[in-house]
Amino acid sequence: xxxxxxxxxxxxxxxxxxxxxxxxxxxxxxxxxxxxxxxxxxxxxxxxxxxxxxxxxxxxxxxxxxxxxxxxxxxxxxxxxxxxxxxxxxxxxxxxxxxxxxxxxxxx
Amino acid sequence: xxxxxxxxxxxxxxxxxxxxxxxxxxxxxxxxxxxxxxxxxxxxxxxxxxxxxxxxxxxxxxxxxxxxxxxxxxxxxxxxxxxxxxxxxxxxxxxxxxxxxxxxxxxxxxxx
Numbered sequence: 001x002x003x004x005x006x007x008x009x010x011x012x013x014x015x016x017x018x019x020x021x022x023x024x025x026x027x028x029x030x031x032x033x034x035x036x037x038x039x040x041x042x043x044x045x046x047x048x049x050x051x052x053x054x055x056x057x058x059x060x061x062x063x064x065x066x067x068x069x070x071x072x073x074x075x076x077x078x079x080x081x082x083x084x085x086x087x088x089x090x091x092x093x094x095x096x097x098x099x100x101x102x103x104x105x106x107x108x
Numbered sequence: 109x110x111x112x113x114x115x116x117x118x119x120x121x122x123x124x125x126x127x128x129x130x131x132x133x134x135x136x137x138x139x140x141x142x143x144x145x146x147x148x149x150x151x152x153x154x155x156x157x158x159x160x161x162x163x164x165x166x167x168x169x170x171x172x173x174x175x176x177x178x179x180x181x182x183x184x185x186x187x188x189x190x191x192x193x194x195x196x197x198x199x200x201x202x203x204x205x206x207x208x209x210x211x212x213x214x215x216x217x218x219x220x
Contacts, residue, residue, distance in 0.1 A: 036212075040211070042211070043211045047168075050168065051164070052162065052164040052165045052168040053164055054162075054165070055161055055165045056207075056209040056211055058211055058212035059219075060156055060209060061154070061155070062153065067154065077178055078177050103219050104213060104218065105219065106211065107210070107211040107213040108213065108216070
């Protein structure tokens with residue numbers, strides 16, 4: 001009986017810790033997101049050609065940002081600059097950056 | 109003189125419409141709500157928030173989906189039937205919604 005309780009406790013502990021692992025490290029993301037701010041941290045910043053504003057990322061869903069960065073990294077999603085930026089990101093880097101952007105402070 | 113006054117009035121009217129986010133809902137917007145939430149306030153992690161995103165970025169994304177440059181099984185299908193005008197109207201509509209989105213910064217306290 002005690003054995004079941006112990007196993008149950010371990011399973012519960014692992015399950016509870018999973019979301020934290022999947023969420024990425026927000027403070028690591030703050031550092032890794034520095035480069036992003038060269039374009040995405042400037043209100044109304046324009047993509048040169050074709051001309052449109054680079055999207056607002058603050059408050060965007062993290063899973064969507066993860067999918068976007070992985071799409072750029074694999075080359076499936078077009079955009080030369082973003083492909084170059086994403087090329088050297090690890091899965092962990094992407095998780096960290098996405099977690100950070102979802103809760104990042106707003107530009108002042 | 110009358111013409112200048114008219115133009116000035118029109119300018120004021122359109123500015124007011126933007127400020128309110130009171131752009132009329134285009135006929136095809138309701139289809140977007142199914143995934144992207146009412147008025148683009150997506151509650152689903154995989155589907156991006158559209159409310160308050162820059163209109164010309166939304167138009168760019170829809171155009172890339174329509175042309176097949178950006179690949180997504182759902183969005184390619186959705187965008188393929190849109191005209192240039194419909195893309196323009198949808199982009200303005202979602203872009204004018206009160207925003208959940210903002211320009212991020214690496215400085216300051218995290219939002220909850």
